[in-house]
Amino acid sequence: MAKTLTDLFYDQLQDAYSAETQLTKALPKMASAAGAQDLRAGFEQHLAETKNQLERLERVFEQVGCKNASNTCEAMEGLIEEGEEIMGLGLDADAQDAGLIAAAQKVEHYEIALYGTLCAFAKQLGHADAARILHETLEEERRTDAKLTQLAERGINQSARA
Ligand code: FE
Numbered sequence: 590m591a592k593t594l595t596d597l598f599y600d601q602l603q604d605a606y607s608a609e610t611q612l613t614k615a616l617p618k619m620a621s622a623a624g625a626q627d628l629r630a631g632f633e634q635h636l637a638e639t640k641n642q643l644e645r646l647e648r649v650f651e652q653v654g655c656k657n658a659s660n661t662c663e664a665m666e667g668l669i670e671e672g673e674e675i676m677g678l679g680l681d682a683d684a685q686d687a688g689l690i691a692a693a694q695k696v697e698h699y700e701i702a703l704y705g706t707l708c709a710f711a712k713q714l715g716h717a718d719a720a721r722i723l724h725e726t727l728e729e730e731r732r733t734d735a736k737l738t739q740l741a742e743r744g745i746n747q748s749a750r751a
C-alpha cells in the first residue's frame with residue numbers, strides 16, 4: 590500500500606532530529622571561530638536552544654507515535670560543510686564573522702522551512718499539541734535568523750575590511 594502523509598511527517602521529523610543533532614556539534618565550532626563577542630554569545634545561546642529543540646522533538650515523537658529511527662539530513666551535512674569551507678578560507682576576523690553569519694542564516698532558513706512544514710503536517714493530522722511544540726521551535730529559529738541579520742547590519746559587515 591502506498592505510504593501516506595503520516596509517513597512523510599515521521600520522515601521529516603526524523604530529518605529534523607538529524608539536523609539538530611548535527612548542529613549541536615557544529616555550533617560550538619562556529620562559536621570558537623567567531624571573533625566578535627556578541628556573535629560568539631549568539632552561537633552559544635543558540636546551542637543551548639538547539640539542545641532544548643532536540644528534547645522538544647523527543648516529546649513530539651512520543652506524542653505522535655513516531656519511532657526515532659536514524660535518518661540523516663543530507664542538506665544539513667552540506668550546509669555545515671559550507672560553514673567549514675568559510676572557516677578554511679583564511680579570512681581576517683571581521684570578514685570571517687560575516688561569513689559565519691551567512692552560513693548560519695542558511696541553516697536557520699532551512700530549519701524555518703522544515704519546522705513550518707512540520708507544523709502544517711501536525712495540524713493537518715490532528716496533532717494539535719505536537720503542532721504547538723513545533724511552533725515554539727519555529728519561532729526560535731525565526732528569532733535566531735532575525736538576530737543574525739541585526740548582528741550583520743549593526744556592525745559586523747561594516748567592520749569587515751572591503
Ligand atoms: Fe534548530
Ligand code: FE
Binds near residue numbers: 604605608661662
Ligand atoms: Fe533534511
Ligand code: FE
Binds near residue numbers: 635696730
Ligand atoms: Fe536554529
